[in-house]
Amino acid sequence: ARFTNSFVTNSICTPSRATLLTGQYSHKNGVPVFNAFDSSRDTVAKHLQQGGYYTGIVGKWHLGTDPTGFDRWIVLPGQGAYWNPMFLVPDGQLTIQGHCTDLTGDLGVEFIKTRPAEKPFFLMLHQKAPHRPWEPDKRNQARFKDAVIPEPDTLRDDYATRAAALPENQQTVARDLTRLDLKLTPPANLAGPDRTKWLQTKPMEFEVTRPDGKQETLTGDALVKWKYQRYMQDYLACVQGVDDSVGQVLDYLERSGLAKNTVVFYSADNGWYLGDLGLYDKRFMYEPGLRVPLLVRGPGIKAGSLPAQFVANIDLAPTFLDLAGLPVPSSMQGRSLAPLLHGESPADWRQTVYYRYYHDPGHHNTAAHYGVRTATHKLIYYWKKAAYEMFDIISDP
Numbered sequence: 177a178r179f180t181n182s183f184v185t186n187s188i189c190t191p192s193r194a195t196l197l198t199g200q201y202s203h204k205n206g207v208p209v210f211n212a213f214d215s216s217r218d219t220v221a222k223h224l225q226q227g228g229y230y231t232g233i234v235g236k237w238h239l240g241t242d243p244t245g246f247d248r249w250i251v252l253p254g255q256g257a258y259w260n261p262m263f264l265v266p267d268g269q270l271t272i273q274g275h276c277t278d279l280t281g282d283l284g285v286e287f288i289k290t291r292p293a294e295k296p297f298f299l300m301l302h303q304k305a306p307h308r309p310w311e312p313d314k315r316n317q318a319r320f321k322d323a324v325i326p327e328p329d330t331l332r333d334d335y336a337t338r339a340a341a342l343p344e345n346q347q348t349v350a351r352d353l354t355r356l357d358l359k360l361t362p363p364a365n366l367a368g369p370d371r372t373k374w375l376q377t378k379p380m381e382f383e384v385t386r387p388d389g390k391q392e393t394l395t396g397d398a399l400v401k402w403k404y405q406r407y408m409q410d411y412l413a414c415v416q417g418v419d420d421s422v423g424q425v426l427d428y429l430e431r432s433g434l435a436k437n438t439v440v441f442y443s444a445d446n447g448w449y450l451g452d453l454g455l456y457d458k459r460f461m462y463e464p465g466l467r468v469p470l471l472v473r474g475p476g477i478k479a480g481s482l483p484a485q486f487v488a489n490i491d492l493a494p495t496f497l498d499l500a501g502l503p504v505p506s507s508m509q510g511r512s513l514a515p516l517l518h519g520e521s522p523a524d525w526r527q528t529v530y531y532r533y534y535h536d537p538g539h540h541n542t543a544a545h546y547g548v549r550t551a552t553h554k555l556i557y558y559w560k561k562a563a564y565e566m567f568d569i570i571s572d573p
Contacts, residue, residue: 199508212240
């Protein structure tokens with residue numbers, strides 16, 4: 177099943193992970209920004225563990241405290257590293273050689289292989305990629321090295337009709353990608369703070385070698401075109417690595433015979449701007465940041481189904497418990513997606529989704545805002561600016 181209207185309630189990683197665990201909005205679970213998650217809180221993992229499931233989490237955690245409710249865990253510290261990452265485990269640290277995406281998939285398969293065979297299992301398999309700084313594995317880097325990616329129509333949006341937050345944002349492809357983002361090589365004589373400063377600079381001109389061997393300095397729109405291609409080649413190569421890794425896990429489930437009795441959810445902790453509105457990050461409640469993929473496969477799910485109801489990440493924890501035959505606590509604010517997965521259309525399903533972004537002033541100078549989206553309209557309020565934006569989604573998606 178592929179959900180066609182799947183959303184997050186706060187488009188940023190740490191809050192979304194707290195919502196995934198608790199089934200609660202940010203103002204209820206205590207994690208509106210990058211603050212640490214209170215590990216004593218009630219979570220879906222604890223309920224599944226108490227209900228007889230063998231529980232585990234592998235990969236990105238990013239919640240500031242040690243995982244609880246998991247029989248086994250091996251997680252990245254903070255964002256973690258792409259290459260030769262160090263993982264946190266209950267008794268210390270473990271560094272593994274290789275690329276983080278491949279390793280996360282390997283560790284996921286290892287968890288499934290070595291679990292107690294007599295118990296059902298619950299695994300949260302969380303990839304670092306495609307988070308900044310977009311460092312793909314070598315095979316996919318080569319695959320996308322010369323790819324030419326179509327530009328979105330709004331890559332050069334000048335925000336002339338935007339009175340509130342967009343004109344002040346600092347997450348544009350044109351102005352805000354750093355030399356580090358663009359994988360430029362610093363001069364050999366730079367070291368320490370000077371090297372770091374050079375890499376964090378946002379270049380507004382860049383010299384390239386043309387096919388005829390001559391040097392050319394890119395500025396203006398030519399530089400925007402080059403930055404977009406450079407960024408997207410790395411980003412999509414990282415995404416392809418995730419696809420490869422997920423495929424590896426799904427293949428193991430098939431080979432082992434577990435697929436026939438395992439439900440797999442694929443989603444993301446936030447949406448992302450691939451040059452849409454000129455942006456490259458998340459946070460804003462515009463469609464690319466608000467929407468996330470949600471694909472589910474398993475027994476009892478009609479292949480190729482496309483549920484169109486509004487669903488959000490508050491719904492995942494209740495769904496996991498419902499599918500496991502366990503009661504959903506009243507503290508969870510979401511609703512089980514099981515009826516939708518089984519082809520039902522509950523008459524009382526939600527018609528709106530609520531969103532709130534708190535991190536202001538935060539990264540990229542994204543103004544705090546909250547809003548509501550219906551099937552036809554979206555209203556956003558930037559409360560520190562006393563400014564509204566309203567969109568007709570039908571005429572202007």
